[in-house]
Amino acid sequence: MNTHTTLLVTLRGIVGDAHVLTEGDLTAYEQDWRKRERGKALAVVRPSTTAEVAAVVKACAATGVSIVPQGGNTGMVVGSIPDASGQQVVLSLQRLAQIRQLDAANLTVTVESGCILQTLQEACEKEGFLFPLSLAAEGSCTIGGNLSTNAGGTQVVRYGNTRELCLGLEVVTAQGEIWNGLTGLRKDNTGYDLRHLFIGAEGTLGIITAATLRIYPLPATQLTAFAAVPSLEAAVALLGLAHKHLNAGLTGFEVMGAFALGLVRKHFPQQNVPFQTGPDVPPYCVVLENSDHESESHARGQFERLLEAALEQGCVLDAVVAENLAQARALWHIRESIPLAQAQEGLNIKHDISIAVSRIPAFVQETDALLEQHFRGARLVNYGHLGDGNLHYNVQAPVGTDAEAFLRDQEGPINALVYDVVDRYNGSISAEHGIGSLKRDKLEHHKSPVALNAMRAIKLALDPHNLLNPGRVLKL
């Protein structure tokens, strides 16, 4: 038997024949979420315990076969599919999906990395607690993937990214050893913070098998408002007022440009998008969410005082506050429909960038002007998590042009233009989606060489044979 055949036999011995997939339709494991690329796996291996993960890693390490860890495979940057060689093992964590313990008094939940985000949200809610991570793919993404990409989403303004929600990890190292760091401690100063090194490393430093995460008492009520603002500067001023008036009650603050909202109206005419008719369509709208631990009437009072102050200061032109849950959902649904409306409109060039909140208006003004100058007619679909300084600053082909040709010819130059302005504004070229293989070469250009050298040294120190998700994040 050759080495690969021997390895497959060993892997079948560890996880059982049924969980080493080499035949049939493996598209779900081999193709990325956005269908940009497809690889070929030597095998897809599906362990169901941490010990099995460790044994799989040891077996692969012994034969020099590299491993691509995979959760729900919903990533945006081609970071969790195998390359085309047919020589890599996809290690799917989907069967390692138990919720091990919810500790109410400690306000933590310990969960295995294959657990679907929505499953965890629902399990916590059933016990009266909120697990606040919330994002579009929540029905299929896994906690392990959320941790490995440090997922963001719509409640970061209050609760932080996945990183900030994690108190402890269990990780299988590149040597196939198990680190049990599932302490559930809020304070622990015993050496280097390995937890934060594995979080956001996209499976290149170790394989996260479980985590202890923060949970919160469920709020008594959540209110949603939809406000028209006269400018991005006004949106930033509104954010400052919202922080002052709502404090930790501010759990969502999303901005949407008029063109993005226009696409929603065009492609989903059944949706009732406020403030989009008449002679003076506002350039931007904002969705705000207020989570309140007292009562709905208290939340309404807070919202009213905020919006009064904002109207008085001129940073809000008009606003509606949802009267009930259905209306709140409808308002959020407008925001969530933007990516779909964009896709309906045709292929587009995506940017997931962040800038200090205070500098976003100047950044957008400058970048809009440069794009208009160099790519006449290109249409800007600007929206995102303004509360965190995170914009999805996307570019749609000019009306009536061939979107495919536009993407083929202009994606490179437009990326370069946008990222160069991001650099000048000391921003990030990947706010919440990560690097994967899609942005790896761009990272070389945009990240500080001092940081890149430190990252390479760390990768080589922890995974000297480059077995874990090689070629992702970093060029070695």
Place this chain on the structure above:
Amino acid sequence: MNTHTTLLVTLRGIVGDAHVLTEGDLTAYEQDWRKRERGKALAVVRPSTTAEVAAVVKACAATGVSIVPQGGNTGMVVGSIPDASGQQVVLSLQRLAQIRQLDAANLTVTVESGCILQTLQEACEKEGFLFPLSLAAEGSCTIGGNLSTNAGGTQVVRYGNTRELCLGLEVVTAQGEIWNGLTGLRKDNTGYDLRHLFIGAEGTLGIITAATLRIYPLPATQLTAFAAVPSLEAAVALLGLAHKHLNAGLTGFEVMGAFALGLVRKHFPQQNVPFQTGPDVPPYCVVLENSDHESESHARGQFERLLEAALEQGCVLDAVVAENLAQARALWHIRESIPLAQAQEGLNIKHDISIAVSRIPAFVQETDALLEQHFRGARLVNYGHLGDGNLHYNVQAPVGTDAEAFLRDQEGPINALVYDVVDRYNGSISAEHGIGSLKRDKLEHHKSPVALNAMRAIKLALDPHNLLNPGRVLKL
């Protein structure tokens, strides 16, 4: 000239003659805060810019002289003084102390590492913002030291440790290069999180020269309550109720054992400690703080509802809410006086431990019993940040015995007993004070070998010649 003399000439050329100290009284730099140890420096070097720090590191690296970075030198674990060899350079960051920028719209402040914590608190307050880190040494500790030890303090229950308050760092590496990671971004997924690796590394991986930190709108009011509870279990139940009722308004939750409060009464009789007279002195009391962004009356209403619920459930026996700022300060002063009262009572054995909040009552019951069994008459001064699961579980010599002899003979065995129970409860032997040289050997015994190996690999990767604070945190 020998190598050291040449180095001193070079260092004088970088920072100026006046800022390379080799003579006179260097006690402030060479002796640790708790006066447990004294070292001898080759020189104390006081750069005033990041470029000077980088040049100093390069000069030391070129001659193989190791560096002990130092802020306010208020650490508790002998981590910032030189060893006795007279061969190490103390690099004091005290002159690198500018507040570079307060960005109100981004809710961040960028500050150099030598800035005194209290100076930063006051500068933010003047602009209407809160920098929430708060701890006993705030009048003399520096931000760089806070970051390097990931300092905790009394508001962690709401705002997290120093780590959670930091968005970006500027660091001088062991090679004397400058990494500018001062982005002020709330979302940035471009590779490994170097920030969290340098935070809490106690100067062994790089020298933090500046940081961009989170600030918050100042609360409208802060109320303090002092509650008697029938047990530690009840204190934990009260904490759960406080999270539900006050939510993010809960900014402080401290527990104090009856013996600890008795020491305050004994040594500071002018202080009026509630609930300590009469036949039924409660075993524990709790200080709660409610920070409110609306109004004092709103805060009082919230506190009243919380305490009513707690009385009804039996987890509070009695409580007082401060009527004004002076009363609130007096209540907090009781809590803050415990370490001083302890010192007045005599030398004692200190533990800075953390356990999952839910397991603290069982931990204390078990450890109290074991100590009583093996060290008859030893007195337990138990108090701390219960909201974070962090206890200062200290042991005072039996009445009438020689405290010095007790410490000399029993510190080792008592440490071992307490830390072994901490291990069994999956806790931490250093919740907020760090490792330094004081706990380095203990860490070898109590930390997972997998984690220790990863830490060593990282140290060698980033500081291969072991120039930065050698011998601290890790045995190489």
